[in-house]
Amino acid sequence: MTTAYTRTAVALHWIVGALVIAAIIAGWVMTDMAVGPLRLRLFNWHKWTGITVLGLMVVRSLWRLSHPPPAPLPMPAWQRLASLAVHGTLYLMLLVQPLTGWIFSNAAGVPVVYLGLIPLPNLVDKDKAFGSFVKELHVAGGWVLAAVIGLHLLAAIKHHFFDRDDTLRRMLRWRTS
Amino acid sequence: MVPAPTRWIVLPAGLAIAAFVLAADNAIDAGQSTIVATLRQMNVPLDAAFRRFSGTVVYDATHPSEARAAVDVEVSSLDIGDESYNAEVRKAAWFDSTHFPLASFRSTKIIPGGADHFEATGTLSIKGRTQTITVPVVVQHTASATAFDGRFELSRKYFGVGDPDWDGVLEDKVQVHFHLQKGTATVAAPAQTSRS
Numbered sequence: 001m002t003t004a005y006t007r008t009a010v011a012l013h014w015i016v017g018a019l020v021i022a023a024i025i026a027g028w029v030m031t032d033m034a035v036g037p038l039r040l041r042l043f044n045w046h047k048w049t050g051i052t053v054l055g056l057m058v059v060r061s062l063w064r065l066s067h068p069p070p071a072p073l074p075m076p077a078w079q080r081l082a083s084l085a086v087h088g089t090l091y092l093m094l095l096v097q098p099l100t101g102w103i104f105s106n107a108a109g110v111p112v113v114y115l116g117l118i119p120l121p122n123l124v125d126k127d128k129a130f131g132s133f134v135k136e137l138h139v140a141g142g143w144v145l146a147a148v149i150g151l152h153l154l155a156a157i158k159h160h161f162f163d164r165d166d167t168l169r170r171m172l173r174w175r176t177s
Numbered sequence: 178m179v180p181a182p183t184r185w186i187v188l189p190a191g192l193a194i195a196a197f198v199l200a201a202d203n204a205i206d207a208g209q210s211t212i213v214a215t216l217r218q219m220n221v222p223l224d225a226a227f228r229r230f231s232g233t234v235v236y237d238a239t240h241p242s243e244a245r246a247a248v249d250v251e252v253s254s255l256d257i258g259d260e261s262y263n264a265e266v267r268k269a270a271w272f273d274s275t276h277f278p279l280a281s282f283r284s285t286k287i288i289p290g291g292a293d294h295f296e297a298t299g300t301l302s303i304k305g306r307t308q309t310i311t312v313p314v315v316v317q318h319t320a321s322a323t324a325f326d327g328r329f330e331l332s333r334k335y336f337g338v339g340d341p342d343w344d345g346v347l348e349d350k351v352q353v354h355f356h357l358q359k360g361t362a363t364v365a366a367p368a369q370t371s372r373s
């Protein structure tokens with residue numbers, strides 16, 4: 001049983017974390033902006049970020065299956081359950097959220113062109129009513145994701161500063177394994 | 178013998194009705210027709226349909242000299258799919274729809290190409306500017322309807338359409354494709370090669 005996260009896992013964790021936070025902030029800001037070229041740019045960057053996260057999450061999921069993470073550190077059972085719930089929700093939401101965004105964009109009649117270079121296939125046909133429904137899922141999902149990330153951050157701080165255990169440190173450790 | 182005054186009423190009335198019917202016969206059925214502009218923002222193609230337009234198209238390969246096409250499009254009816262963007266496009270820097278409510282095409286020359294296609298050359302007018310364009314048109318006949326399909330490309334900046342602030346995100350070239358139908362039966366647009 002390994003005692004450390006692989007470098008790949010550590011790198012992917014922080015890269016995905018940064019991208020997701022950027023995407024959430026962009027999503028929050030862009031929907032309030034007045035119509036203009038910057039709003040268009042932000043919408044496109046938000047979509048590119050989302051597709052990147054989707055790709056990295058597929059890689060992460062496969063990596064995790066072949067390279068199991070270290071065992072959970074000793075902690076009360078409720079905390080271990082909470083961490084399973086939060087991490088599970090994060091994995092799920094980070095796969096679902098980019099997908100609802102992609103679907104909603106297509107349903108609204110807007111194809112997704114990754115990085116402005118690679119046209120991605122339309123997952124659904126243009127359908128205004130369906131698009132409105134999926135939009136609500138995507139927006140609600142964004143709030144859920146933000147809340148769960150908040151819990152994740154608070155827990156990491158708690159473990160590091162209050163419990164003074166290895167939880168945060170091992171996601172910062174650049175060890176070969 | 179019909180009294181003279183009645184004759185003077187009936188004859189012109191009859192001619193007027195005949196002319197109206199003829200014109201109506203050549204009028205496009207907007208409900209069965211589409212005019213769509215495809216624009217590209219940051220390399221993402223978007224279709225924007227004009228919802229209100231009218232016109233007449235006359236083409237008979239056996240009487241090519243009578244061929245003509247005239248179409249008027251209400252620019253304020255452009256629908257990108259999002260009302261806030263639709264409202265933007267009506268503004269002065271774009272279509273300026275309050276001062277230039279219509280975009281129009283009037284044919285000046287039609288070169289017949291047989292029963293099922295022709296080439297229409299004419300004047301395209303948008304926002305007070307004009308351009309001569311030539312559009313190949315495909316004709317399809319059914320028992321009760323005739324459809325005209327074609328596409329052309331224009332430069333929106335040529336017509337002064339577009340706030341320069343948007344030049345970095347919105348391409349100048351716009352593809353316009355139309356399916357104009359006379360008669361009430363639905364005629365499917367001919368199979369198209371993929372739009373790039």
